Amino acid sequence: MTHDIGRHLRVAAALMLALGLHAGSTAGARPVTVSDLLATARPQDWRRPDPDSTLYLELASGRVVIELAPRVAPQHVANIKALVRSHYFDGLAIVRVQDNYVVQWADPDHHRALPSGIGMAAELTAAPGADARFEALPDQDLYAREVGFLDGFPAGRDPHSHTVWLAHCYGMVGVGRDDPPESDGTEMYAVIGHAPRHLDRNVALVGRVLNGVELLSSLPRGSGEMGFYVPPEPVVPIVSMHVASDLPEAERTPLEVLRTDSPTFKAVLDQRRNRREGWFKYNPGHIELCNIPLPVRIIPATTH
């Protein structure tokens, strides 16, 4: 693609495809794009998320696919799966859409019975063992001494205490809580705005949206304090939530996620740090954690 903020975008893109070179390039060779890198990725650069750690949030408008992080927040993930399997969320609704912040779904009155085994947990940072799996990036950060990826999720790390935690980037999914640090997973939210990184280490993140985040981010904003919907604002019902592995294969959304430890992902990072397209006049040479693309693709029907 010629540039990010384009004027004659569609025309230029068509030309680029036709000519095979970039209008702004001095060398005559078209700079490599993220699309190019993904098109030439090896099959093993992609992973299929574990269906037993994948949630489907079904809205009337479509399906939001969420990948859970069972090794990062094991107690919350166990709680959420038990809640989903007991149909706790089915028939509830989106209760809050705060612009540039979060979408939240829950039982606002806490009338629903919890399945047995749901306990409170304080998983504000990752469970033991995370430090060994942390993939560090060279890029600086304002909210963590070190940033990188943990099990495919954007994460921060304190090298002194060896503490690792997930980062509140766009599309990350967490669970609300009251003033005590514990939560049970009944109040779920997704980030739909500029990364509220001050929430890192303050609230348990449990996963991220892999597909369909726009079904949440394009919802009408609530007019109440902090974006809560106030009657008669339209209710956005949760048709159902499922653990993907509980559905027959044919009803699952076949996704693949680019491995953050793959050579292709490293090439994507390099491309994004050093934009070589002629459109770019200034190049920062590095990238902020929450600006890193995390490629996800629907697997063509012929290959799954």
Place this chain on the structure above:
Amino acid sequence: MTHDIGRHLRVAAALMLALGLHAGSTAGARPVTVSDLLATARPQDWRRPDPDSTLYLELASGRVVIELAPRVAPQHVANIKALVRSHYFDGLAIVRVQDNYVVQWADPDHHRALPSGIGMAAELTAAPGADARFEALPDQDLYAREVGFLDGFPAGRDPHSHTVWLAHCYGMVGVGRDDPPESDGTEMYAVIGHAPRHLDRNVALVGRVLNGVELLSSLPRGSGEMGFYVPPEPVVPIVSMHVASDLPEAERTPLEVLRTDSPTFKAVLDQRRNRREGWFKYNPGHIELCNIPLPVRIIPATTH
């Protein structure tokens, strides 16, 4: 408010108001909130944006109020005002809504005639004189050696070259361009996602949304490449654009913006850097430029 990501939020907020103290506070004194600070701001801490540098983008769903930055991007602002006054944008439509990125409006075919005097300009950084008006913050940044505010807009600065530029935070408004660095202002966009700071110094920013950004950010995403709407996707028409000063006073949106050089704004920044509410378990002690709230209020009818 008790906390950002709340479980019993509305109940807790009501209690807080009733008890006048914060459930999580150990000292018994309720920590000061941004609402408290704004409620006690002096009248002179607020400013009324110049109606001659304020645009109204009228959609069927309501009005988006945009404050222009005439001292930062004088040529683009002059162009845009001339375009608006010639009704260039009236009857056009939103052409692109890319999730977590931008909303763009333009004449996709460039069929419309331009009023006389519209020239191309390369205002990728602020016009001369900006350095003297830059208000520096102590907070670090990944995309600029120094960050702060310029004429009330979030900005970056290079202290060596004394270059200053506006930053691509949520709600900022810019103008698209082709590969050459010049643009004329006919292609406008607003940021509706995580700050794409790699665009700083690459494309001219001309202002920011003061009110109604949610009318843009909640639009359905386009299904085309880079979020362009593709038929038969619903067209979101631009009913009209106006310069506020061209409308009678009674038809203007009476807004006030907190001055970034006011003591109240400094107190807001301090509150956001150091969250003292009991809900917060970890405190970063600083804030990222694009996470800083820029308070705007509708002036009550009795005071304007």
